[in-house]
Amino acid sequence: MRETDFRSGCPIATTLDVLGDKWTLVIVRDMLNGKAKFAEFLGSPEGVPTNILAARLKRMVETGLAKKTAYQERPKRFAYELTPKGRDLIPVVHAMCGWAKSHYSECWTPPVAFMDLRP
Template sequence: MSDIFRSGCPIATTLDLVGDKWTLVLIRDMLNGKARYSEFLDSPERITTNILASRLEAMTANGLVERKPYQERPTRYAYRLTEKGSELHPVLLAICAWANRHYPESWVPPASFMEPLEA
């Protein structure tokens, strides 16, 4: 196993990749069409710029996200989920269903988000 993983436990491994308080929120945003730095900053959770930069870098390094330049001067990037990152969608669906069931005051995600992704 890589140095970034605490153990070979699949739960611990997954949490080592996405278990902080921001990564799954950023994946949610990408699944909902956000791609640019400024779009992520507009999310209601109000991530700070240094944390956003750190999470996007880690997500890219871990193969969850890829970035492509959309502007040269200054260089600005758009981010999108890789296949590996997109495969976390069912995990987010389960988390949403759990939260809505046990915390009815939580937001109900749009129907378009709750549909499984096409294979």
């Protein structure tokens, strides 16, 4: 995503242009919980389709939220992890957790380790 693609200079609109879809923050959550491999993300209960996951990981690398590194050669396998820019989304996901917990009583209480995360 280039800056010229942003709808406006508004920080909220800019944030939504980068990660305003149904999957990106779910993947960020998984990464914050230590998941790193393609198959690990697929294992999450939301059930992201493989093509969507591949597209999101690609875009997250392009926008600098995550980085991709080979954790082994032959066969080449990759791990994805958040960059500092990606980790800086922690306050955003925490705020969302707080909101959902307040208004959707049936939703889960995140693990303490997750809520204790700091950028």
